[in-house]
Amino acid sequence: MTHDDDAETDIAPEGPGDGTEAGDPTRIGSRIAELRKIHGVTQRALSVRAAVSYSLLRKVERGERAASHSFVAAVARALSINITDLTDQPLHTRMAAPSSEQAGVPALRQALVEGDDPQLDTEPRDVEDLRAEVARLKEQDRRTRHAESVQALPDLLRHLHRAASEHPDDASVHELLATAYSYTVIALYRLGHLDLCHLADERARAAAARGADPVRGSVTEWNHALVLLFDGSYTAGLRSLDRSLDLLRSGSDTSATAAVRGAVHLRAAILAARTTDADLAETHLREARAMVRDGQDEANHYGTKFGATNVDIHGVAVPVELADGTTAVTRAATVALPEHTAPSRSGHYWIDLSRGWLLHGDRRRSLECLQTARRIAPQLTRFHPQVHETVQSLAASDARSTNSLSHFAAWCGMRR
Template identity: 75%
Template sequence: MVNSGSAAVVMTLSRSVVDQSRRVDTDTDRPSELPQQRHNRGGVIDPLSGIGLDGEDTVGGRSDMSDEQPTRIGVRIAELRKIHGATQRGLSQRANVSYSLLRKVECGERPASHSFIAAIARALSVNVTDITEQPYHARNASPASEQAGVPALRQALVEGDDPELDTPPRDVDDLREAVAQIKEWDRRTKHAEAVRALPDVLRHLHRASRDLPTAERPPIHELLSAAYFYAVGSLYRLGHLDLAHLADERARASAARGDDPLRTAVAEWQHALILLFDGSYPAGLRAIDRASALTDLAPAQPATQAVRGALHLRAAILAARTGNTDLAESHLAEADTLTAPGQEEANFYATKFSAPNVDIHRVAVPVELADGTTAVSRAASVQLPATTAPSRSGHYWIDLSRGWLLHGDRRRALEALHNARRIAPQLTRYHPQVHETVQTLAANDARSTNSLAHFAAWCGIHR
């Protein structure tokens, strides 16, 4: 265990040296011979198998998708650049990115990292989602699709604390059990299931927060914050970023009305995720600082230790997105000191903090820094236990796929995507970096394999 005072020392790292003007220049390929990766999660997937919503087989590897066709990110950037009357060189200067890299992204020769996309979005005064074109497959979604529950959740978010209820109020214990089930769906990346359950839970929690005596309301506000927290995660993963922003504000506001400093800290931790997507990296690190200060108000207990560790992991990714390698590695080192047995099973506050999650982030950080060789070298020694949350192990394979692509090994990049699909299909199908990796593989492979074609079709990408 580490004492509570360590949090203040820990997060002062976040305030130092965040250089947002650091140039995004990743125009280097570094292929080399590396040790063979050890796969203990089932190895490489049958490339022709179709895996559906929960991993089940589907005819032809296709899921129930709409006919919307997302544009490759490089093409979309070129379109927006021309609409804004910018040349490639002019945009590269305004965005502070490499001119050579911009040219390669536009022609599909290199994948666009999220930090690159965020820099371009700022320079063009557009939203990140104007470039990624999220949410994918949301319009004309069939009742069986993962997106089908989003309109009902949108309505519940709009109603807020004045919900329309046509059923008797649900018992608080029943609501607590429902939120616990949603927490498990979050761990397993079953976001469609969470989205379908959340509207009723949110409405009844708001009703309970009004009906109970004032002295009994703080625990309900904490439970309401947790429900909104899961809404943020599911909406974020399904690509509904504006709705995720709204749920994020509700999660923070509800936590502030409770009595649990860790719940408030975790709401700030989730807020940092939204800022991460929007490219507001210094603001994200400030949110981590606020969360760290809140953990000092909590008792010294395993949950406090896990929340602090999760803060460091998110700070590591934020720092990597700014190009600050030293700061990112410092946060990884601090997180490592906070690991302890039993954290994976406990899943404190749905942070999923554990030693395997630190290993996952050790691979993710160099990927964010566009250093594929370091990423795949680190991955060679990673063996994720079977108990690792699918939401984390799935993301590991997504990051590793990006690492292999940066390293120049397209075959392993696709193999990693198949593993991500097997473990966390909903996460994989809607992840913008998965779409970008697939588009880059397809754009640079004149003889696309059946495996790539099937995977692209499963994601809703058709050449």
């Protein structure tokens, strides 16, 4: 997402039993070079296959430029590998301590694999009790408490499947199951588990199809686009959002449907920016702003967290995606996030603004923004691949790193 200088550095992920050694090549540029050689592809050939600049590819591999999301996706497609092979996600998962954010993932993986097995030994629970627990997932998502969600989800999903089997004709129960799976997608996405995201995503869409709420169906397509965004399938993601908008046309015109429609346009703006279509991205931003209604921020309709503040946040994110740091920091100068802004949104804002300041050439402000993101949304910040790329660029920009940068890198699981 950047064209800033990023000279060689020896920062690398670390953690108990992670198998890495000091100096191992773990940055994206080094991973590209390593996998390119394994596939027997020259730099020139890869640049042609991926339709990226040969000069840029050489600089990324040498660590002189940070790799943008679009660049990584293009290279992954050209090498027929997963994006996660280059981003080294999920992070901090090997031999995770019981207190770590990743500790609950194995149990959730098992629950996802078991799915709707009718023989699961699960006692029935009152549907309203399950509805209240799903509402807690919504609040955990707003506060970026994804590890807590992952801990709660295995038992909740099993009981929801039990309820769905006992009430097969109750559309609201299937919609509740779809909602729980949607929050499963988000939690796993934030913790870097794309493989499990795909499975949860398919379950969410299947459950929504058995419901009667077109807005819930629209939200599952909105989340599907998020998975496609992570996977580098930007055009497919835009098509998914078109389907999301189509579903909304059959619903009533309420503040909730306006919020979902606005959220769809905001995600479309990011996807359009990833395809480098600046005009389309700005068009979607304008469409989203037209959907703003009073009270949307506080209501958090369908977990979209849409409102005027979210539009402002995306207004900064889009130029960052387009590697235009000057426009990003200029727009940010007029943004004042209200105190009630969801940490999941404000955390993203400061992560994006950090990259904006890096693109603009102010490394001090870039690190300050990362520190702010950490205070607001620690789980989001710790596992966000863009944060790691930004830290790499900051560490490589100077011969000597500051204590604050070193401490931040260590907190992220990186070392010099």
